[in-house]
Amino acid sequence: MKSQESIVLKKEVFEEIKKEIKIIGILFIASAVLGKIIFYNESIMVILRVVFSLFAMFIVPGYAITLVMEKKAEFAERIVLGSALSLAIVSTASYYLGLSGLNLKYHYILPLLLILVGFYFGLNNKE
Amino acid sequence: MDKKEKKGFGMKLTVSNFEYAYIFLFLFLFLYLGCANLFDNKISHDFPYGYLASDTFQHQTRVEGIKNEGGYNFEPFYIVKGYKDVVGYYPPIIYHAGIIFSYMSGLQTYDGLYFLVFFFAGMASVTMYFFIRKFSRDAALLSLPIMLLLFSQKPYIGFVWGHWPSLTAQYLLVAFFLAVTLAAIEYRWLVYGILFTGVMLSHTSEFVFLGIFTIIYLVYLLITKNRFIEELKNVIYGGILAVAVSAYYLLIFYNSWMKTQPYEFHITTNWGGTPILMLGDFGYFVLFFMMLGVVYFAVMTYSKKNEKKAGKNKIEKEENIGKNLHLIPLLVSAFALIVGYANYFGFDFRAYQSRFFWPIYLSALFGFGILIAIDLLKVRKKSVIFGVSIAAILLFSGFVSSGGALPAYSKINSPGLMNLNEWQSFKWIQDNTNSEDKIFFLYGDVYNQDAILRNAERVPFLAFETDIIDAIQNRTVKRYYNTEISTDSGAGFPYRKSAFILGMHSGEKSNENFNAPGVYDICSFDYVVFDKASVQPVLAQYNIIVANDMIKTGWIKPVYQNDLAVILKNEKPGVDCLEERSI
Numbered sequence: 001m002k003s004q005e006s007i008v009l010k011k012e013v014f015e016e017i018k019k020e021i022k023i024i025g026i027l028f029i030a031s032a033v034l035g036k037i038i039f040y041n042e043s044i045m046v047i048l049r050v051v052f053s054l055f056a057m058f059i060v061p062g063y064a065i066t067l068v069m070e071k072k073a074e075f076a077e078r079i080v081l082g083s084a085l086s087l088a089i090v091s092t093a094s095y096y097l098g099l100s101g102l103n104l105k106y107h108y109i110l111p112l113l114l115i116l117v118g119f120y121f122g123l124n125n126k127e
Numbered sequence: 128m129d130k131k132e133k134k135g136f137g138m139k140l141t142v143s144n145f146e147y148a149y150i151f152l153f154l155f156l157f158l159y160l161g162c163a164n165l166f167d168n169k170i171s172h173d174f175p176y177g178y179l180a181s182d183t184f185q186h187q188t189r190v191e192g193i194k195n196e197g198g199y200n201f202e203p204f205y206i207v208k209g210y211k212d213v214v215g216y217y218p219p220i221i222y223h224a225g226i227i228f229s230y231m232s233g234l235q236t237y238d239g240l241y242f243l244v245f246f247f248a249g250m251a252s253v254t255m256y257f258f259i260r261k262f263s264r265d266a267a268l269l270s271l272p273i274m275l276l277l278f279s280q281k282p283y284i285g286f287v288w289g290h291w292p293s294l295t296a297q298y299l300l301v302a303f304f305l306a307v308t309l310a311a312i313e314y315r316w317l318v319y320g321i322l323f324t325g326v327m328l329s330h331t332s333e334f335v336f337l338g339i340f341t342i343i344y345l346v347y348l349l350i351t352k353n354r355f356i357e358e359l360k361n362v363i364y365g366g367i368l369a370v371a372v373s374a375y376y377l378l379i380f381y382n383s384w385m386k387t388q389p390y391e392f393h394i395t396t397n398w399g400g401t402p403i404l405m406l407g408d409f410g411y412f413v414l415f416f417m418m419l420g421v422v423y424f425a426v427m428t429y430s431k432k433n434e435k436k437a438g439k440n441k442i443e444k445e446e447n448i449g450k451n452l453h454l455i456p457l458l459v460s461a462f463a464l465i466v467g468y469a470n471y472f473g474f475d476f477r478a479y480q481s482r483f484f485w486p487i488y489l490s491a492l493f494g495f496g497i498l499i500a501i502d503l504l505k506v507r508k509k510s511v512i513f514g515v516s517i518a519a520i521l522l523f524s525g526f527v528s529s530g531g532a533l534p535a536y537s538k539i540n541s542p543g544l545m546n547l548n549e550w551q552s553f554k555w556i557q558d559n560t561n562s563e564d565k566i567f568f569l570y571g572d573v574y575n576q577d578a579i580l581r582n583a584e585r586v587p588f589l590a591f592e593t594d595i596i597d598a599i600q601n602r603t604v605k606r607y608y609n610t611e612i613s614t615d616s617g618a619g620f621p622y623r624k625s626a627f628i629l630g631m632h633s634g635e636k637s638n639e640n641f642n643a644p645g646v647y648d649i650c651s652f653d654y655v656v657f658d659k660a661s662v663q664p665v666l667a668q669y670n671i672i673v674a675n676d677m678i679k680t681g682w683i684k685p686v687y688q689n690d691l692a693v694i695l696k697n698e699k700p701g702v703d704c705l706e707e708r709s710i
Contacts, residue, residue, distance in 0.1 A: 027151070030151065031155075034151075034152075034155040035155075037155075038155055038158060038159040038163040038168065039163050039166070039168050039169060039170050040168050041167060041168040041169040042168070042169045042170050042171065046170055046171050046232075046233070046234075047170070049231075049232045049233050049234075050170055050232045050234065050242070052231075052232075053228055053231035053232035054228075054246065056231060057224070057227060057228060057231065058250075066312075068313070068314065069312045069313045069314045069315075069317070069318060073309050073311055073312060076147060076150075076257065077257050077305070077309065080250065080253055080254050080257050080302075080305065081254070081257075081302055081305055081306060081309065081318070083250055084250070084254065084298065084299055084301075084302030084322065084325070085302070085318065085321050085322070085325075087220070087224055087247070087295075087298075087299070087325060088220070088299060088321045088322060088324055088325025088328075089321060090223075090224065090227065091219065091220040091221075091223040091224045091227075091325070091328070092220065092223075092324055092325070092328055092372060092373075094223040094224075094226075094227060095199060095219040095220070095223050095328065095376075096375070097198075098193075098197065098198030098199055098200070098223070099198055099199065099200055099375070100198075101198065102198075103197035103198065104193070104194060104197050104198060104223070104226050104227070104230070105197065105230055107223070107226070107227050107230070108227055108230050108231050110227070111227075
């Protein structure tokens with residue numbers, strides 16, 4: 001019985017996250033379009049890479065880590081707060097990894113790690 | 128939370144969705160006004176673009192140096208007079224964010240870092256919006272427009288003159304404001320700890336400001352008997368985490384900045400040549416509505432209708448910020464004024480830096496002020512709120528002129544101090560000289576913003592402009608020049624003596640003569656760099672006369688030149704190469 005409840009809950013959580021990821025996808029496309037409008041002298045490839053980097057460094061990791069800590073906060077609030085947290089976590093971790101000798105050119109992995117950690121603990125937390 | 132709220136960014140057209148779209152568009156308007164216009168509507172450039180002061184180059188050259196080294200163990204030697212053991216002493220957050228962003232986006236660090244500063248400011252304004260929204264969505268919508276004044280004349284200086292670490296720290300400070308209102312979040316102490324760390328490692332003086340706000344906040348909780356013990360614990364645990372995580376940097380900070388620039392009580396009322404934002408710069412109309420905002424909070428506090436008014440605001444009720452905690456936006460504004468005027472109790476120019484963010488910190492007062500006016504007129508409807516917000520955006524962004532009644536966006540569209548020719552000459556030096564080579568900069572129009580010279584990635588020796596002018600007035604060609612070394616000496620050149628003990632090169636007798644400013648022989652350098660064109664042609668002519676005399680030796684040759692810059696290589700440094708003569 002308990003495992004059935006858990007499966008139902010898990011499904012609900014996945015559905016919720018799927019919906020939110022879809023919204024992040026829409027935001028990504030909208031950002032690329034608006035980015036191209038305001039930076040109209042820039043190539044679309046550069047715009048896409050910049051928008052991708054902003055999402056990969058701040059928005060998505062921020063969203064992922066707030067999965068761990070949110071209960072009632074709105075999606076938009078979580079994205080906003082999470083982006084600031086992501087900046088602090090990624091840069092601080094990068095600082096220490098750099099000091100320890102791992103060249104900065106490999107530090108793009110940090111936001112990805114944050115995303116994985118956020119989803120892992122976030123999903124467990126929600127269950 | 129009602130159904131409409133819960134849908135968030137869902138597909139159905141609801142007030143919430145319209146609101147979110149509005150905020151999203153605002154963020155891009157913010158970026159358009161702040162950086163797209165400044166950057167000539169491009170993100171990537173052939174050289175550092177839109178850099179208007181020496182400090183911008185200080186950050187740009189440091190971030191490039193850290194990227195080249197792969198870590199921030201040490202300062203790039205060319206920033207610190209040539210010392211190779213000076214530990215990285217600047218708060219690192221913005222540099223590391225800039226470098227990772229540069230690698231991910233493919234942008235040069237000079238473009239990526241600068242863009243991020245604007246992005247952070249944009250996120251700060253959105254974060255502030257969601258903070259105010261916890262108390263009133265209508266007030267938040269009305270608060271947004273004034274945040275565009277971040278790009279009015281004086282605050283804009285924070286961006287184009289290079290106060291980037293401070294602006295980044297203040298973004299994280301605003302995120303802390305939002306965090307304290309999210310009563311429902313778990314691991315609150317962890318969130319606080321991460322933000323405390325971020326602020327501390329972005330710009331340490333803002334951490335003191337954060338401390339001031341935290342004290343104000345805790346006292347408020349104590350007075351209102353609201354979660355005081357719980358929040359005190361969160362702050363203490365968060366603080367312990369932040370100190371532990373930042374310990375490595377704090378040790379450096381303690382042994383450098385705190386020794387060279389210790390806290391001293393004194394009053395300052397000027398900031399060198401930097402214009403200071405004053406409350407009066409907001410103009411009478413804005414100040415009037417800010418005062419109305421204060422009235423709003425007073426009414427909310429003392430009116431018996433308090434409960435009823437708060438009840439109007441579904442968000443406050445549902446999110447359970449806490450009973451009687453409606454004054455938090457007022458506390459933020461009060462905090463902004465306290466730290467903004469901290470120049471009267473010893474915080475020096477750090478107080479002025481905090482004023483760059485006044486359009487964000489004080490926005491709540493403005494928003495609530497307009498809201499009370501709308502309430503008095505009894506026209507509070509969504510359409511009116513959005514209408515007034517849009518109208519204010521048009522006015523503050525300068526799309527519609529207020530005839531000078533309101534402050535507005537001040538457009539800057541300039542390539543800045545750098546140009547392609549100078550940039551290419553710096554790149555040539557980077558690629559074709561040895562790191563130990565001594566480079567002498569004679570005269571260039573932009574050389575007086577001396578951090579620009581660190582783009583050579585060599586220790587830059589720079590002739591005093593006054594010395595050259597004296598030579599021209601005396602009609603002589605000079606060989607010996609009063610010379611400065613472009614360096615960041617503010618932290619005293621700290622270096623590690625042992626794991627926990629740091630020394631400072633500055634003030635040590637054994638180092639007194641190491642690349643010290645003084646009179647230098649132009650013949651002693653490996654390379655001489657100068658501009659052959661200038662807005663003051665006589666200075667360029669002098670450069671050319673000196674260069675021609677040096678070339679006559681036969682062992683000094685031009686090795687690089689373009690339309691502006693010339694680089695001479697001296698094959699026999701130290702040998703007589705120039706005869707002082709009259710022109």
